[in-house]
Amino acid sequence: MRAVRALLNWRSLRWKITALVVAASCSVALVVGGLVHWTTVQRLQSEARSMALTDLESVVREHRAAGLADVPSPEELPDELRRRVALSDGPVTWYDTRRPGQPWMWAAERLGDGAVAVRFERGAEERSLAALDRNLLQAVVAALLVVVPLSVLITEVLNRRLRRVTVTARAIAEGDLDARTGARGRGGDEIADISRAVDSMAAALQERLLTEQRFTADVAHELRTPLMGLVTSTGLLADGEATELVRDRVRVLRGLVEDLLEISRLDAGAEAADPRWVPVGSVVEASVARTGLRASTTVVENAETQTDPRRLDRIISNLVINAHRHGRGPVEVRVDGLTVVVRDHGPGFPAALLESGPQRFRTGSAERGHGHGLGLTIALGQARVIGAALRLSNAPDGGAVAVLRLPADTEPIHD
Numbered sequence: 001m002r003a004v005r006a007l008l009n010w011r012s013l014r015w016k017i018t019a020l021v022v023a024a025s026c027s028v029a030l031v032v033g034g035l036v037h038w039t040t041v042q043r044l045q046s047e048a049r050s051m052a053l054t055d056l057e058s059v060v061r062e063h064r065a066a067g068l069a070d071v072p073s074p075e076e077l078p079d080e081l082r083r084r085v086a087l088s089d090g091p092v093t094w095y096d097t098r099r100p101g102q103p104w105m106w107a108a109e110r111l112g113d114g115a116v117a118v119r120f121e122r123g124a125e126e127r128s129l130a131a132l133d134r135n136l137l138q139a140v141v142a143a144l145l146v147v148v149p150l151s152v153l154i155t156e157v158l159n160r161r162l163r164r165v166t167v168t169a170r171a172i173a174e175g176d177l178d179a180r181t182g183a184r185g186r187g188g189d190e191i192a193d194i195s196r197a198v199d200s201m202a203a204a205l206q207e208r209l210l211t212e213q214r215f216t217a218d219v220a221h222e223l224r225t226p227l228m229g230l231v232t233s234t235g236l237l238a239d240g241e242a243t244e245l246v247r248d249r250v251r252v253l254r255g256l257v258e259d260l261l262e263i264s265r266l267d268a269g270a271e272a273a274d275p276r277w278v279p280v281g282s283v284v285e286a287s288v289a290r291t292g293l294r295a296s297t298t299v300v301e302n303a304e305t306q307t308d309p310r311r312l313d314r315i316i317s318n319l320v321i322n323a324h325r326h327g328r329g330p331v332e333v334r335v336d337g338l339t340v341v342v343r344d345h346g347p348g349f350p351a352a353l354l355e356s357g358p359q360r361f362r363t364g365s366a367e368r369g370h371g372h373g374l375g376l377t378i379a380l381g382q383a384r385v386i387g388a389a390l391r392l393s394n395a396p397d398g399g400a401v402a403v404l405r406l407p408a409d410t411e412p413i414h415d
Contacts, residue, residue, distance in 0.1 A: 014155045021151040022144065029140040040132060044125045049093045052107030055118045056091055060109055063116060077117055081106050085115045161191045165198055177206035273308040273386050280406060281335040283309050287316035288333055293324050295331040303337040305406050311382045318375040319402045327400050338406040348394035
């Protein structure tokens with residue numbers, strides 16, 4: 001069906017090139033056909049004029065041999081021809097087209113006070129000319145019947161190559177950095193240059209992202225050792241307001257390091273789901289309760305499905321924490337079968353986040369508060385691991401809305 005819609009899309013490059021080829025072919029046919037028609041008309045009229053002048057010369061010679069110095073003009077002599085004879089001292093010709101389909105070639109010469117004239121009926125030549133025009137038109141139509149399908153086929157080859165580039169670019173945009181157009185050869189046309197440019201861009205982007213992932217993983221791992229030392233040290237401090245402040249900051253730092261390690265594992269594809277049959281509503285209620293944050297939970301249908309409860313708990317807790325941290329209450333969680341909706345009543349997700357997706361260390365607009373931008377990134381990564389779909393949007397009456405749809409009785413995707 002998609003191929004049929006693409007074929008019928010008149011805005012596509014295929015039909016634009018075909019229209020250009022048809023327009024160019026018709027223009028050439030019009031010029032060539034017009035030139036052939038004009039040349040043929042000139043040739044036929046030149047031949048008729050020569051024949052008429054030759055016969056007129058014979059008639060004039062006969063009149064002069066008979067000693068006729070003055071002859072009356074023929075009564076059927078057309079007015080236009082009379083006018084031309086009156087204005088000329090020699091023989092004149094006139095192509096008479098007053099009767100459609102029955103033209104005449106006239107030749108006349110003044111003789112004394114009168115004139116002598118001869119004429120030839122040119123209907124056969126006109127019919128031959130009309131037949132030539134029809135043949136030219138048929139030849140043009142036959143040529144177009146060959147040129148148009150041929151141009152469509154040739155254009156389809158170009159379209160196929162362009163579609164390959166488009167599919168590759170979309171795959172790269174969706175996160176498949178191994179996608180390539182498969183362009184080969186050192187030379188080629190512009191499409192080959194575009195293909196190689198896309199492949200080069202994908203390779204460079206992949207290398208940069210891999211470098212970033214390795215850096216994130218290395219930093220997180222290097223921070224774990226001194227962080228464990230800090231955690232141990234804070235446990236030895238005497239209780240007090242300053243100690244509690246230090247412990248709180250250490251907890252925040254520990255959470256950040258754990259998030260970085262989790263993201264590095266997701267980026268490396270080292271995460272695998274451990275699916276089991278669980279009641280979705282019960283898991284979500286427990287996850288919301290473990291956050292310790294205020295959120296109303298409504299379970300419309302407590303359906304069961306096969307998923308990883310630990311990762312589902314991670315997704316729900318991150319969404320609830322994100323709603324409290326960057327939105328405003330009340331925070332509402334609704335479970336309807338395999339669909340979980342988490343909503344706040346704050347300023348909503350920024351347009352950049354909705355357009356490009358969440359990015360680590362970016363929280364979007366300032367009105368949504370401060371943070372590291374890792375919560376939604378981890379939630380999306382864990383959703384991919386369990387084969388769920390996580391969609392972010394804004395409610396019409398305000399507030400951010402996150403909709404998680406779990407797969408129904410299917411094997412989870414191992415990322």
